[in-house]
Every structure is written in structure tokens, then in C-alpha cells.
Amino acid sequence: MKRFIGFIKKEFYHIFRDKRSLFILFGMPIAQILLFGFAITNEINNVDIAILDHSKDATTEEIINKISASKYFTIKQIIVREADIEAAFKKGKIKAVLNFEKDFSKNLIKEKKATIQIITDATDPNTANSITNYINAILQNYQQSKNKGIQIDYQIVPQTRMVYNPELKGVFMFVPGVMTIILMLVSAMMTSISITREKELGTMEILLVSPLKPFQVIIGKVVPYIFLSVVNASVIVLLSIFIFKMPVVGSLFLLGAESVLFIITSLALGILISTIAETQQAAMMISLMGLMLPVILLSGFIFPVSSMPIPLQIISNIIPAKWFIIIIKGIMLKGVGVTYVWKETVILIGMTLFFIGLSVKKYKIRLE
Amino acid sequence: MKKENVIEANQLTKTFGDFTAVNAISFEVKKGEIFGFLGANGAGKTTAMKMLIGISKPSSGTAKVAGFDVYSQTESIKKNIGYMSQKFALYDDLTVKENITFFGGIYGLSRKKIKEKRTQLISELGLENISNKLVGSLPLGWKQKLSFSVSLLHEPKIVFLDEPTGGVDPITRRHFWEMIYKAAHQGTTIFVTTHYMDEAEYCDRVSIMVEGKIEALDTPKKLKEQFKVESMNDVFLKLARNIE
Numbered sequence: 001m002k003r004f005i006g007f008i009k010k011e012f013y014h015i016f017r018d019k020r021s022l023f024i025l026f027g028m029p030i031a032q033i034l035l036f037g038f039a040i041t042n043e044i045n046n047v048d049i050a051i052l053d054h055s056k057d058a059t060t061e062e063i064i065n066k067i068s069a070s071k072y073f074t075i076k077q078i079i080v081r082e083a084d085i086e087a088a089f090k091k092g093k094i095k096a097v098l099n100f101e102k103d104f105s106k107n108l109i110k111e112k113k114a115t116i117q118i119i120t121d122a123t124d125p126n127t128a129n130s131i132t133n134y135i136n137a138i139l140q141n142y143q144q145s146k147n148k149g150i151q152i153d154y155q156i157v158p159q160t161r162m163v164y165n166p167e168l169k170g171v172f173m174f175v176p177g178v179m180t181i182i183l184m185l186v187s188a189m190m191t192s193i194s195i196t197r198e199k200e201l202g203t204m205e206i207l208l209v210s211p212l213k214p215f216q217v218i219i220g221k222v223v224p225y226i227f228l229s230v231v232n233a234s235v236i237v238l239l240s241i242f243i244f245k246m247p248v249v250g251s252l253f254l255l256g257a258e259s260v261l262f263i264i265t266s267l268a269l270g271i272l273i274s275t276i277a278e279t280q281q282a283a284m285m286i287s288l289m290g291l292m293l294p295v296i297l298l299s300g301f302i303f304p305v306s307s308m309p310i311p312l313q314i315i316s317n318i319i320p321a322k323w324f325i326i327i328i329k330g331i332m333l334k335g336v337g338v339t340y341v342w343k344e345t346v347i348l349i350g351m352t353l354f355f356i357g358l359s360v361k362k363y364k365i366r367l368e
Numbered sequence: 369m370k371k372e373n374v375i376e377a378n379q380l381t382k383t384f385g386d387f388t389a390v391n392a393i394s395f396e397v398k399k400g401e402i403f404g405f406l407g408a409n410g411a412g413k414t415t416a417m418k419m420l421i422g423i424s425k426p427s428s429g430t431a432k433v434a435g436f437d438v439y440s441q442t443e444s445i446k447k448n449i450g451y452m453s454q455k456f457a458l459y460d461d462l463t464v465k466e467n468i469t470f471f472g473g474i475y476g477l478s479r480k481k482i483k484e485k486r487t488q489l490i491s492e493l494g495l496e497n498i499s500n501k502l503v504g505s506l507p508l509g510w511k512q513k514l515s516f517s518v519s520l521l522h523e524p525k526i527v528f529l530d531e532p533t534g535g536v537d538p539i540t541r542r543h544f545w546e547m548i549y550k551a552a553h554q555g556t557t558i559f560v561t562t563h564y565m566d567e568a569e570y571c572d573r574v575s576i577m578v579e580g581k582i583e584a585l586d587t588p589k590k591l592k593e594q595f596k597v598e599s600m601n602d603v604f605l606k607l608a609r610n611i612e
């Protein structure tokens with residue numbers, strides 16, 4: 001045990017004396033969460049739009065007022081002819097045009113159906129998408145207020161319903177993803193680098209010749225990173241609660257336990273990488289290409305898994321991060337308990353055991 | 369006076385697939401002896417040594433190190449040997465003191481013992497002024513001496529030195545050999561691989577490995593007589609030519 005403490009102490013010396021790893025360990029999580037929270041966001045604010053109102057009646061006026069009253073949109077221009085729409089877009093300021101059909105109110109009452117055309121500038125598809133969603137939400141809201149107490153239901157827009165994140169706060173969606181990336185980065189990449197560094201320096205050989213058993217060496221290298229990852233996960237959760245006012249509805253204990261599980265999964269991956277890679281650089285490349293890219297692209301962090309082509313959907317199943325994101329989104333945003341995420345948890349445990357088994361096997365082969 | 373054997377290898381062999389890296393080598397090393405393990409790069413020195421220090425399992429043959437079997441008692445072997453690799457592997461980002469403490473720690477020395485050894489070692493090497501400096505800032509020669517001293521920290525019966533003088537200047541090499549003599553004088557057995565033939569002259573006995581086999585094994589003096597040459601370098605060249 002005393003040997004072990006000495007080993008861990010030495011590991012912390014390594015971490016705290018290397019400015020680069022210190023930065024990755026503590027700078028990155030904070031920078032990433034702030035970046036995703038403030039800068040890279042799907043939220044829209046004060047988007048300039050234009051109106052082309054062919055009917056100019058009471059209903060359209062109400063709708064227009066409602067839209068301009070929201071903080072999301074500013075009505076910058078009133079267009080009178082269809083031909084001017086393109087010119088408005090080309091100036092670049094206007095991101096969307098609302099085109100009310102002729103006789104809007106009349107149609108709504110007579111035919112129980114009236115149309116608004118929402119034209120968006122899709123050069124930035126994400127923003128265009130968000131604008132459409134926001135306008136739909138406002139229209140929906142308007143309809144509901146109109147329909148109150150009246151049996152007839154007239155339809156303007158298709159049903160869209162935003163649950164669990166009704167304000168469409170981008171940062172809430174990003175927190176689980178960023179947390180996953182950070183834990184993966186710290187646990188898998190940093191451990192694989194620190195183990196391969198010992199190999200590169202030749203100190204690994206010395207350690208293996210010492211009375212320390214190989215698994216003691218590995219555990220000694222890994223324990224400090226478990227500790228640091230837990231600190232990181234807590235920092236991220238605290239930042240999101242206190243800076244972004246994110247409500248963590250589920251059990252914090254369950255969140256912690258699942259995070260530790262995912263940390264162990266990532267560490268197992270890191271150890272596996274270090275049995276393959278001979279140099280720190282190779283370890284870093286494998287971690288970045290083999291872990292980070294799939295996590296960012298395929299885990300459902302940025303692109304929803306359900307809208308991927310089928311082959312990619314299948315591949316996404318073998319990415320541990322996908323399951324972890326499902327779990328923590330569930331706990332953080334929906335407040336679900338273990339009964340809802342046990343399947344994902346079992347999958348993660350299974351993957352962890354598989355990775356540990358594989359690295360033990362690889363490690364033994366190396367020793368012979 | 370007959371001294372006990374601390375290393376006994378018998379028909380020790382290591383194969384990797386079709387390739388035989390070490391081919392049935394047999395030899396003994398006596399207590400307190402400086403045993404030179406010579407050979408060109410790729411002759412199988414390092415592989416042979418790795419089997420003896422317990423980090424590589426032999427394919428066949430037997431060997432005992434410090435009285436323990438290399439197949440079944442590697443843990444006991446590890447407690448009784450010191451090892452210094454050709455990279456003088458110390459931690460560059462730890463200070464001299466911290467390195468000594470760490471390596472003492474993993475060999476299970478008590479805190480008091482570590483402190484005592486550390487003070488003694490630092491004063492012997494004359495490192496008092498820089499004991500709190502990072503090892504990375506030391507010149508290579510000092511790292512080498514420190515690395516050797518660290519490998520002796522737990523007072524092992526045998527020290528394995530894998531090309532310990534690579535890249536070091538001649539004067540430092542001389543100093544280093546003085547340290548080796550001192551350790552041997554105190555009863556530590558030294559098992560040293562090298563490809564500097566002048567260093568072979570300093571050894572009590574040398575073995576020369578060529579393509580996985582031990583082709584010659586005796587004192588430097590007898591080897592020179594046997595091959596009728598002036599220096600170990602010539603012994604080595606003659607052996608290598610005969611093989612070709």
C-alpha cells in the first residue's frame with residue numbers, strides 16, 4: 001500500500017509539472033463548456049425577418065404583433081411584392097420572410113385552414129431550422145390562445161412539440177455531450193499518453209523489473225486520472241447549474257455513479273490504446289482519431305443518431321459515448337431513475353469488461 | 369576458494385516464431401563477479417538478459433537467478449536484482465531526491481531507510497547542491513551515475529546493466545567503471561552488457577554472443593591467449609569473421 005501511495009504521488013508530480021497536461025486537464029473542460037454554452041449555440045436572438053402580408057387583416061396583424069413582441073425576432077422590413085423577397089435575402093440581413101396568403105382570416109374561418117409560407121435563408125441550415133421551429137412555436141401558441149373554449153380546431157401549422165427543454169436552450173443539450181467528451185479526453189487520452197510516455201522513456205521497463213506487479217503499475221497510473229475525471233465532471237455539472245441555470249432534475253448520486261462507470265470505460269480504452277501504441281504521439285493520434293471523432297460525430301452529441309443513414313446508426317452502437325449520452329441526458333434533463341437507463345448501463349458495463357479483458361490479454365502477450 | 373553461483377543458465381532458449389533470438393546458452397556467474405555479456409547489436413544480449421530478469425519467459429532451457437527459478441519465481445528474482453537500462457531511465461520531471469525516494473519506495477524500503485540511503489547516495493555522488501533540481505536538467509554522465517546508484521538502492525545481490533555507458537564520454541565511463549568495481553568489491557554481482565570492447569577488458573570474465581549463441585566464455589586474458597591476439601577487440605573481430 002505504501003508503495004502504491006508513492007507511485008500515485010509521483011504520478012501527480014508528472015501531471016502538475018507538465019503545463020500542457022495541466023491545461024488539457026483543467027483549462028479544456030472550462031473553456032469547452034463556456035464555449036458551447038455561450039458561443040456555439042442553436043438559440044436564436046433578435047433575428048431580422050421581413051413580412052409579406054397579402055391579406056392585411058386582423059388575424060395576420062395579431063400574428064405579426066406576436067412575433068415582433070418575442071425577443072427572438074425583429075421585423076426589419078415590410079415587403080409588398082413577391083419579387084422583392086429575393087432582394088431582401090440578398091442583402092444578407094434578413095434571415096426569414098413570412099408570406100401570408102391572401103384572405104388569411106377568411107380562409108381560416110371558412111375552410112378552417114390558412115397558410116403562411118416561412119421562407120428561410122438556409123445558407124446556415126442550423127439557424128434556418130431553429131427559426132422555423134421558433135416561428136412554428138409562436139403560431140402554435142397563437143392558435144391555442146385563439147381556440148380556448150372553442151370546439152372547432154382550425155389548423156395553421158403542423159404539430160411540433162418541444163418537451164424537456166421547452167426554452168430550446170442549446171446549452172442544455174450540449175452539457176451532456178461536452179461532459180462526455182471531456183471525460184473521454186481526460187480518461188482515455190491522458191492515461192494512454194502517460195503510460196506510453198513511460199514506455200518511451202524506458203522507465204516502464206524499470207517498473208516491470210521492480211517488484212511491482214504489472215497490474216499495480218497500471219492501476220497506479222490510472223487512479224490519479226479517475227480522481228481528476230471526477231473533479232472535472234463535478235466542475236462541468238456545477239458550471240452548468242450555476243452559470244447556465246441548468247436544472248439537473250435527476251438524482252445527483254445516480255449521475256455521479258454513471259459518470260464513474262463511464263470514466264472507467266474510458267480508462268479501459270486508454271489502457272487498451274497504450275498496449276497498442278509505442279509512442280506518445282501514436283497514442284494521441286489513436287485517441288483523437290479513434291475516440292474523439294466518433295464521439296463528436298456519431299454519438300448523437302451534435303448530429304442526432306436517428307437521422308443518420310442506417311449503416312452509421314449501426315456503427316454508433318459500438319461507441320460507448322452514445323450510451324453514456326443517453327444516460328446522462330435522461331438523468332439531467334428528464335430526471336429518469338435507474339429503471340429507465342439500466343439497459344444502457346448494462347451495455348456500458350459490458351463494454352468496460354470487454355476492454356479490460358482485451359487489454360489484459362494484449363498486455364500479457366507483450367510480456368512474453 | 370570456490371564461490372557460490374548466483375546465476376546459472378542451462379540451454380536457455382528464446383524463439384519468436386521461426387526466429388531463434390537466443391540459442392541454448394549455458395553459463396554460470398559467481399558471486400561478486402563482474403560478468404561481461406558481449407555481442408554485436410542483435411546478437412541476442414538483451415533478449416537473454418530479459419529472460420534472466422524475469423520480464424520475458426524462456427521458450428526452453430532452465431535458469432536460476434539468485435537461487436530462484438526464472439519460470440516460477442520471477443517475483444523473488446525481482447526483489448533480489450537491480451536493473452539499469454541503456455536509457456538511464458529516471459524521471460526527468462522529478463528532482464534527484466524525488467527520484468531516489470520513488471525508486472526506494474517501489475522496492476518497499478522503509479521511509480527511514482530511504483532517507484538514510486538518500487543522504488548517503490547524494491553525498492557520495494557529490495550532488496548536495498543540486499539534489500532539489502529536476503533530473504532532466506542534469507548532464508548525461510550524472511544521470512548515468514545516479515541511475516546506477518538508484519539500481520543499487522535496495523542492496524540487490526545482482527545488478528544487471530544493459531549497455532550502461534552508451535553515449536557517455538570516456539572520462540565519465542572511467543568513473544562509472546570505478547563505481548562498478550566498488551559495488552563488486554562490496555559483494556554485488558555485476559552482469560553487464562556492452563559493445564565497447566575496451567570495457568570488456570575490465571570484466572572478470574566475458575562471454576561473447578554471436579547470432580544467439582555463446583561462442584566464447586573466459587577471462588579476457590585467456591581469451592586473448594586462445595585467439596592469439598592483443599586485445600579483446602581483435603578477439604571479437606576474429607570470432608565474428610569465423611562465423612561468417
